[in-house]
Amino acid sequence: VVGGEGGLLSVINAEHLIVDMSTIDPLVSNRLAREVASRGGQMIDAPVSGGEVGAINGTLTIMIGGPKATLDRCRDVLAVMGGNLIHAGDEVGMGGKVKLVNNMITGISMIATSEAFLTGLKAGLSMETMVNVVSVSSGATWPLLNHFPNTVLKNQYEPGFMLDLMYKDMGLALGLANDVGVPVPVGGLVRQVYQSGRAAGLGRKDFSVMWKEMAKAAGLHQSTGIDDGAS
Structure with a gap:
């Protein structure tokens, strides 16, 4: 999705922000974030917890790794899905x-x-x-x-x-x-x-x-x- 053929890295620019909400190896998230940054974009990782009920009700806990300024760009969007937005650290991968x-x-x-x-x-x-x-x-x-x-x-x-x-x-x-x-x-x-x-x-x-x-x-x-x- 990000680095593959025709992936986001091929079209990303300074206006783009990628929010990775999957649960993957934090080192992979960090590497992808650095590649995104090298092309002018921004990325945070934001995996969730709370189960199916939390997803349906918009009460998920969302754990965010990345600079707070980047989080602020998408905070309102994440708040629709999650009642608990927790900044886990300034480094992408800390959420994971x-x-x-x-x-x-x-x-x-x-x-x-x-x-x-x-x-x-x-x-x-x-x-x-x-x-x-x-x-x-x-x-x-x-x-x-x-x-x-x-x-x-x-x-x-x-x-x-x-x-x-x-x-x-x-x-x-x-x-x-x-x-x-x-x-x-x-x-x-x-x-x-x-x-x-x-x-x-x-x-x-x-x-x-x-x-x-x-x-x-x-x-x-x-x-x-x-x-x-x-x-």
């Missing part, structure tokens, strides 16, 4: 970096929540009890509050955020960690868990579909006290 931090936490917490709840189910607790307690306690997580009600508890996994995308973002986050010298053993193991779901053909389902795979591994199959009427 904080997005990867966020998605790494989300990806890990989905697996951690599933492991804990499956343990509770096998120990005799009801799903209702665990949801009611954990949702208002220190163990509350974004997946529990926002994915479980619409996917796990209904056994419906049409994607809000595809497993393939979570696997991709976990990989980018691990790459970032490697670049800056941070050991991430938990993140690495969790990415392998998502890979097992992709190997089972679930890549285009919501990433919370890993609950089903983990339930099977725990010997629970569909005996989880959840509506089993859909797949």
Whole structure:
């Protein structure tokens, strides 16, 4: 789109501003921004968080990397999509970096929540009890509050955020960690868990579909006290 044949770099000038809202390698965003600048244009990266509901309601969190003056050029447009515009830093790619931090936490917490709840189910607790307690306690997580009600508890996994995308973002986050010298053993193991779901053909389902795979591994199959009427 930017650097390919017939891409934006071939037509960009000083009047143009590119807003990259994808979640890609922050180093790639930074390199593209420098190429855009060499042709007189401007670019920021502005990945989002908040899910399908946030996109529909215009309440996304948008994480912006780039000079504030450049952000100001498109602030009003971004505000239509996002209720929270957060300037992550003056360097293009900083938005992507904080997005990867966020998605790494989300990806890990989905697996951690599933492991804990499956343990509770096998120990005799009801799903209702665990949801009611954990949702208002220190163990509350974004997946529990926002994915479980619409996917796990209904056994419906049409994607809000595809497993393939979570696997991709976990990989980018691990790459970032490697670049800056941070050991991430938990993140690495969790990415392998998502890979097992992709190997089972679930890549285009919501990433919370890993609950089903983990339930099977725990010997629970569909005996989880959840509506089993859909797949």
